[in-house]
Structures are given as structure tokens and as C-alpha cells.
Amino acid sequence: MRKYQKIAQCFSPAAFIHDTEENYQAIETLIREQEIGGLTFFHSRHSAAANFEKRAEVLDVSGTFEKLIGLINRYQAISKIPLLISIDGEYGLAMRVEKTPQYPFAITLGALKTDASTWVEEVGYRMGLDMKRSGIHLNLAPCGDVNTNPDNPVIGYRSFGNRPEKVAKLAFSSYSGMKKAGIGACLKHFPGHGDTATDSHLGLPILHKTKAQLQAEELLPFQYGIDRGVELIMVGHLAVPALTGGKDIPASVSRELITDLLKGEMGFKGLVISDALNMKAVANLYPEPGELECQAFHAGNDILCFSDHVKEGIEKIAQHSSDAEVKAVFEKIMALKKQLGVIGFKPVEVPSFDWESHSQLQKDLAENYVSVISEEINPGELRALAKTGKLGYWEFFTQNPSTFSRQLGLPFAPIEKAEKVILAVFVPSHKPLNQFGMDQAVLDEIKKLAKTKSCILVHFGNPLALKHLGKLEDFEAVVCAYQGFEEVQGVATKLLI
Structure with missing residues (x-):
């Protein structure tokens, strides 16, 4: 096998489910001519663009799942060595594919009150089964990031929390569940x-941060995983000068960080995957096509994700790498492919999902994480107020009356006549841009109401958005429901009546 063919196994460029036929054929050309090792699927060019935050939350497309399966079968049929198919599905296939099971965000799972590790492993297992049945071999998840910066624009809901030990345990549980699913x-x-x-x-x-600070916080979940045999780690595009001799070099292209620290000092023996190489944090640093890929390979990345310059990357790596280096990486990738059942690929049928079982899992999880996080609630008092026409209700950021309002099923008084008001907030976005999608005028209205009346806040969505609703002590009580799923709304109802 030629050196170029071995290097090509490192490449996992982006494949878009919703795309033009011309672009589908361009992927086929990469498979036939460059003999790439894998593909990483995204929903569409629009949703994977670098200005990710600015896109509409929902795109008007249909048949995404069927299209995905069709493309996997189409691309696998022409690949000499079966492709390693990966997807970035932190909360399930639903992160990229409509009408597939969505699981709670990591931040939600981090709020589980009992047996968190067991439940998180079960969620990882179910997500893994959904993917395995769909012809996907690798989920680029979970996050081992410790969300200590409340203004973080990109991690937030994707992290299990702000305590390193907890993040370490839950990230490993999630990883273990997916591995159990094969x-x-x-x-x-x-x-x-x-x-x-x-x-x-x-x-x-x-x-x-100093190296000591990093070891106590950022690096801890990764060391925890390495010590327990984690086989794949993705390196991010962030600079950590304390670990790179004072230089502001992205971790993803730093040999000191990947080869010396991660593989050497921390003892990682598995495969290193680069974060998407089209991201502006690194793409802008290397304008010459193929140079970024070459730097990433030299730094110690085994799988190069979302490369925009595959052909040039292969050529440059071939020029600047020894046969022994290439052989070592190639063998690791082939061993992974065998382990994950990639080599014996057979065409995939579109699977059906057990929605009833999924709904039951959502309910069981919600009963474990939906919480009264401030003060307490007296359901008897609320029912009595409703009977005497003194309980009000107002919900925000919904287009139609919610399941929650219907399930409460109480006669509500107009707000101005109510002695007590239930305020249900359905946070529009799980990302922090523009106050999680919440309009300032509406937020002002909520804060004003909380100061003038006795209000119970029921917050459906990312708990990091609570800070925009005013001081928690201005509300008589606060329920944090973390998600807006139907099952979650049912569990929240029970806390109130």
C-alpha cells in the first residue's frame, strides 16, 4: 500500500446531508481519487458554517434521516476500504438529524440528583444504539470541558457542569455507554x-492559567478518562500558553501539547482527533492549502476532521513525514476500524425507533432532574387560590399554549386580579447569543411582574439563561426544568399541583 493511501486514512472531511448533487459527487471523487478514511456528517452547509450562532435554529428540510442513510450506503459502496462514519451528536442523532430521538443536554444530566453515573451511561448507550443502527461508527462526544466561565459562548449547555470531578465521572459514564453500544x-x-x-x-x-491550575481543573477529566482506558480524544482549537512554552498556538496544532503532554506526560495511548479544521481559530492561521493539515498531523493528530484541503494535505504530509510515522498512524486507524466493525460494512436499512421506550426514559430522567431550586411550593395553596379565582398564569416564548398549561388544567384569573402568578418561561435557544433568544422587552416585563406580585417561575430550558430573568429572590419560588420536552412539562406540572 502506497504512503499516500495510508495518509488518506487519516482524513475525515465533512459530508452534508442536505446538499447539491454536484457536492455529493465531489465527495465521491474524494473517496475514489484520494481514498479518504472517513466522513463526518453534518446537517447542511448552512448549519455547519463558522457563524454557527447566527443560523436559524430550525431549517425547513424533510427526510433528513432517510437521506443520511442513503448517503452512507452510497459512499460506502464505492470506498475500497470501508469508511469510518462519524457524527457530532452530543445529545443524540437529533443534534444533526430531525425526527430522531433527542436526549437531554449534558448540563441537564449534570443536574441529576440520584445515580447520575448510571443514568448518564444509559443515555450514552441509547444514543450509541441509535447511531450504530444508522451506519455510524463514531460519535464525536462527550465534552470533558468544565464550564467554569458563565460567559462561555460555545460550551455552556454542552458541559456536565463546573466541578472537575463531577465532569470527569459523567463524561466517562457517557463515553462508556456509547462504547457498550458498540x-x-x-x-x-x-x-x-x-x-x-x-x-x-x-x-x-x-x-x-498556570499548568498547576490546568491540572486541577481543565486537564482532570481527561486524565480521569485516560487512567480508565479512554481510546479517543479530540483536541480543541484554543491556545494555552502555559503548556506551549508561552506561545499562543492552538492546541490542535501544538506538538508540545498533543505529543509531549497528552501522549507523553499524561500517558494517552489512543487516537487523537482534531477539532474541525475549517474553524476560524486555526483556518485563518494557515492560508496555504494543506499546510494546516500537515501541521496538525505533525503535532500528533491521528484523524483530521473537516479538512477543506484533502488532496493538498495528503501531499504535504507525505513530503514532511517519515514512512514509520505514517505507518504507525495508519495501523492505529485500521485497528480502530476493525474494532468498530467498519471493515465488514453492509448496507444499512432505515431503522425505526422505539418512541414509547424513549419517552419513558425521558420521563424517568426528568423526575430525577426537574427541581425546585429556590424556596418551596405548596400545591394545596395553589389549587385553593385557583378555585377562588386568585391564581394567574402567563407563559413566554411559546407560539401555542404549552402542554404544561394544559396539564395544569386550573381556572386562571387575569394577571391584574391574581394574588399569585405562575410564570412559565420556555427559553427559545440553548445558546447564549442575544440572551438565549429572549427579547429584552419580555424580560423587563417578567422582572417587573416578579417585583410587584407573588410569582412562581417555572424555567424550561438552559439554566444559564436564568441570570437574564432578574434576581431569583424576587420570585416566591423557582422551578428549573432544564428542557422543554413534553415529558418534562408533565413532571413540572406535578410539582405545582
Whole structure:
């Protein structure tokens, strides 16, 4: 096998489910002519663009799942060595594919009150099964990032929390669940993206901490995973000068960080995956096509994700790498492919999902994480107020009356006549841009109401959005429901009546 063919196995460029026929054929050309090793699927060019935050939350497309399966079968049929198919599905296939099971965000799972590790492993297992049945071999998840910066624009809901030990345990549980389902998973974004205030899709975050601080926080979940045999780690595009001799070099292209620290000092023996190489944090640093890929390979990345310059990358790596280096990486990738069942690929049928079982899992999880986080609630008092026409209800950011309002099923008084008001907030976005999608005028209205009347706040969505609703002590009580799923609304109802 030629050196070029071995190097090509490192490449996993982006494949878009919704795309033009011309672009589908361009992927086929990469498979036939460059003999790439894998593909990483995204929903569409629009949703994977670097200005990720600015896109509409929902795109008007149909048949995404059927299209995905069709493309996997189409691309696999022409590949000499079966392709390693990966997807970035932190909360399930639903992160990229409509009408597939969506699981709670990591931040939600981090709020589980009992047996968190067991439940998180079960969620990882179910997500893994969904992917395995769909012809996907590797989920680029979970995040081992410790979300210590509340202004973090890119991690937030994707992290299990702000305590390193908890994040370490839950990230490993999630990883273990996926592995149990027979797919690959990877801890990301080494050396830890949780305390940054820049989105690496748009620019280079720089983390100014000492090595000792990093070991106590950012690096801890990764070391925890390495000590327990984690086989894949993704390296992020963030600069950590304390680990790179004072230089502001992205971790993803730093040999000191990947080869010396991660593989050497920390003892990682598995495969290193680069974060998407089209992200502005690194793409802008290497304008010459193929140079970024070459730098990433030299730094110690085994799989190069979302490369925009495959042909040039292969050529440059071939020029600047020894046969022994290439052989070592090639053998690691082939061993992974055998382990994940890639080599014996057979065409995939479109699977059906057990929605009833999924709904039951959502309910069981919600009963474990939906919480009264401030003060307490007296359901008897609320029912009595409703009977005497003194309980009001107002919900925000919904287009139609919610399941929650219907399930409460109480006669509500007009707000001005009510002695007590239930305020249900359905946070429009799980990302922090523009106050999580919440209009300032509406937020002002909520704050004003909380100061003038006795209000119970029921918050459906990312708990990091609570800070925009005013002081928690202005509300008589606060329920944090973390998600807006139907099952969650049912569990929240029971807390009130």
C-alpha cells in the first residue's frame, strides 16, 4: 500500500446531508481519487458554517434521516476500504438529524440528583444504539470541558457542569455507554474549552492559567478518562500558553501539547482527533492549502476532521513525514476500524425507533432532574387560590399554549386580579447569543411582574439563561426544568399541583 493511501486514512472531511448533487459527487471523487478514511456528517452547509450562532435554529428540510442513510450506503459502496462514519451528536442523532430521538443536554444530566453515573451511561448507550443502527461508527462526544466561565459562548449547555470531578465521572459514564453500544466515542475538547470567552468557530480563545491550575481543573477529566482506558480524544482549537512554552498556538496544532503532554506526560495511548479544521481559530492561521493539515498531523493528530484541503494535505504530509510515522498512524486507524466493525460494512436499512421506550426514559430522567431550586411550593395553596379565582398564569416564548398549561388544567384569573402568578418561561435557544433568544422587552416585563406580585417561575430550558430573568429572590419560588420536552412539562406540572 502506497504512503499516500495510508495518509488518506487519516482524513475525515465533512459530508452534508442536505446538499447539491454536484457536492455529493465531489465527495465521491474524494473517496475514489484520494481514498479518504472517513466522513463526518453534518446537517447542511448552512448549519455547519463558522457563524454557527447566527443560523436559524430550525431549517425547513424533510427526510433528513432517510437521506443520511442513503448517503452512507452510497459512499460506502464505492470506498475500497470501508469508511469510518462519524457524527457530532452530543445529545443524540437529533443534534444533526430531525425526527430522531433527542436526549437531554449534558448540563441537564449534570443536574441529576440520584445515580447520575448510571443514568448518564444509559443515555450514552441509547444514543450509541441509535447511531450504530444508522451506519455510524463514531460519535464525536462527550465534552470533558468544565464550564467554569458563565460567559462561555460555545460550551455552556454542552458541559456536565463546573466541578472537575463531577465532569470527569459523567463524561466517562457517557463515553462508556456509547462504547457498550458498540460505537466509538471521544472526550473533547482537550485541554479543556470550559473557561474561555471566545467561540473557536470564530476566533482563537486563549486560556491564561498556570499548568498547576490546568491540572486541577481543565486537564482532570481527561486524565480521569485516560487512567480508565479512554481510546479517543479530540483536541480543541484554543491556545494555552502555559503548556506551549508561552506561545499562543492552538492546541490542535501544538506538538508540545498533543505529543509531549497528552501522549507523553499524561500517558494517552489512543487516537487523537482534531477539532474541525475549517474553524476560524486555526483556518485563518494557515492560508496555504494543506499546510494546516500537515501541521496538525505533525503535532500528533491521528484523524483530521473537516479538512477543506484533502488532496493538498495528503501531499504535504507525505513530503514532511517519515514512512514509520505514517505507518504507525495508519495501523492505529485500521485497528480502530476493525474494532468498530467498519471493515465488514453492509448496507444499512432505515431503522425505526422505539418512541414509547424513549419517552419513558425521558420521563424517568426528568423526575430525577426537574427541581425546585429556590424556596418551596405548596400545591394545596395553589389549587385553593385557583378555585377562588386568585391564581394567574402567563407563559413566554411559546407560539401555542404549552402542554404544561394544559396539564395544569386550573381556572386562571387575569394577571391584574391574581394574588399569585405562575410564570412559565420556555427559553427559545440553548445558546447564549442575544440572551438565549429572549427579547429584552419580555424580560423587563417578567422582572417587573416578579417585583410587584407573588410569582412562581417555572424555567424550561438552559439554566444559564436564568441570570437574564432578574434576581431569583424576587420570585416566591423557582422551578428549573432544564428542557422543554413534553415529558418534562408533565413532571413540572406535578410539582405545582
